[in-house]
Amino acid sequence: MKQDVYEFIAIGLGPFNLSLACLAEPLELNGIFLERSAEFNWHPDMLIDNATLQNPFIADLVSLADPTSRFSFLNYCKEEGKLYSYYFRESFYLTRTEYNDYCRWAAMRLSNLRFEHEVQSLSYDEEAQCYVVAGVKGAMRTPFVLHCRKLVLGVGTRPSFPECCQPGGHRYLHTAYYLANKAALQKKRSITIVGSGQSAAEVYYDLLQEIDEHDYSLIWITRSPRFFQMETTKLTLEMFSPDYIDYFYELDEPTKERIVRKQDSLYKGVNASLINRIYDLLDDRRKRGGVLRTHLITNCELQDCRYDPDGDHYEIEFCQLDCGTRYAHRSEGLVFATGYRENIAPFVDGIRHRMRWDEKGRYQLARNYAADLNGSEIFIQNAGQHTHGMTNQDLGMSCYRNSYILRELTGVEHYKIERRIALQDFAIPATADFVRL
Structure with a gap:
């Protein structure tokens, strides 16, 4: 073969693949990370002033795998002259902006990143026994072709909208693009937020603080029965653990779906501080x-939504779930603060026949996060809630998953993988004290 073959190529650069890049850097592996954007930027339109992460700062890019890493948040603080200010602040939680700045700092110190590389197709070379990654790079969009033995797909998620909001030529606004549209939004006489969770609360609070200055009315409507706090008690947090992944992974598919539907308060709630503010x-x-x-209104399910271009407004219909009455x-x-959904990029089509899929068209991940038929070649970031549970999208579990990947x-456990950290048992203990009937 005339071309170089990488050990692996990772596609997409959100926090999960950035974490993988930081952990891979000192190992001097023959792998690279491709990102279509010109620089790292994590949800830039949700970097609202003083909006915080849900995870403590120790859930940075590397510390839960390697506390001594030069890419740790504490080392970032030291190098940037911020360590004492964080010490005096006595807060475990970073703002989104602080976290984004930290990630950008780490990205600038990595040698294995390739920005402005847009992947357009993937294929498999049977003769050479390797994957072929093709796309365009740079401002001139110059074609490139790369080869690798293995892949890591981390293209992130995409905004989710209710089914009744079919675009049809109109682009509905999601919280993912809030700040870019905030100025135009505040020129309206009325603003409605649909959805629940942290993002909805952050946007509502941001707009509420400036309601007098811009003189609009502000409505927050959610299907949830209440504006609930995210559960953060210690035994509950143990559900974000390798122990729980092992338990959840072995359950049958219907049981997994039922459990995920009941766990909203574990990852979709609002932190107590923001609710109180x-x-x-x-x-x-x-x-x-x-x-x-x-007005803050609960128990209302969106059933229809239409944009009237002549009147430049939205006609929305809800059902009040307790009494079954419809309202306009x-x-x-x-x-829309209606969350995100799994994103399967079109370029995956070229290797679709080499991958495992479930009956709903989702990646069928093995326990080791691989989605290929051989179970050892194509690894997936942040697209396995249905297989690995709610730990899938949690920043605190990023280092664990990347140590695994x-x-x-490589075939070597470079970073110790925790296997038993929870104090509680998620499955019935296999001891003589418990007898299955």
């Missing part, structure tokens, strides 16, 4: 005798 701001305005031009609502501005890529 929203309440305090509303209460303060009420005490001052001002008119509250806002009109709003000039509309923001690096072992599968």
Whole structure:
């Protein structure tokens, strides 16, 4: 073969693959990471002032795999002259902006990243026994072709909208693009937020703080029965563990689907601090005798949504779930905080026949996060909630998954993989004390 063959090529550069890149760098592996953007930027349109992560700072890119890594958040603070300011602040939680700045700092110090490389197709060379990665790079969009033995796909997720919001030529606004559209949104006389969870709360609070300055009404509507707090008690947090992954992975598919539907409060809730700030701001305005031009409404399921281009507004229909009554609502501005869904990039089509799929068209991941028929060649980041549970999208489990993937890529356990950390048992213990009937 005339061309070089990489040990692996990773496609996409969000926090999960960036973590993998940081952990791979000191190992001097023959692998590279391709990203179509010109630089790292994590959800730039949700970098709202003072919005925080849900994970403590120790859940950085490397520390839970290698606390001594030069890519740790603490080393970033030291190099940037911020260590004492974080010490004095006495807070475990970073703002989104701080986390993004840290990730950008790490990306600038890596030699294995290739920005402005847009992958357009994947194929497999049977004769050479390797994968062929083709696309365009740079401002001139110059074609490139690369070869590798293994792949890591980390293309991230895409915004999810309710089924009734078929685009049909109109682009609905998702919280993923909030800041880029904030100025235009605040020129509207009315704004409605649909959805629940942390992103909805952050956007609501941001708009609520400036409601008097721009003189709009603000509505927050959610299908959830309440505005609930994310569960963060210690025994609950143990569900984000290797122990729970092992338990969840062995369950049958219907049971997994049922469990995931019941776990919203573990990863879709709002942190207590933000809920309290929203309440305090509303209460303060009420005490001052001002008119509250806002409503927070639960138990309402969106059933229809239409954009009227002539009137430049949205016609929205909801069902109040407790009583089954339908309501119509009109709003000039509309923001969907309805989460994200798995993203299977079109370039995967060229190797689809080499991969495992479930009956819903999703990646069927093996326990080692591989999705290929051989179970050792194509690894997937952040697309396995249905196989590995809610730990799939949690930043705190990134180092664990990447330690696992690096072992599968190289055959060597470079970073110790924790196997038993929980104090509780998720499955019935296999001891004489418990007898199956």
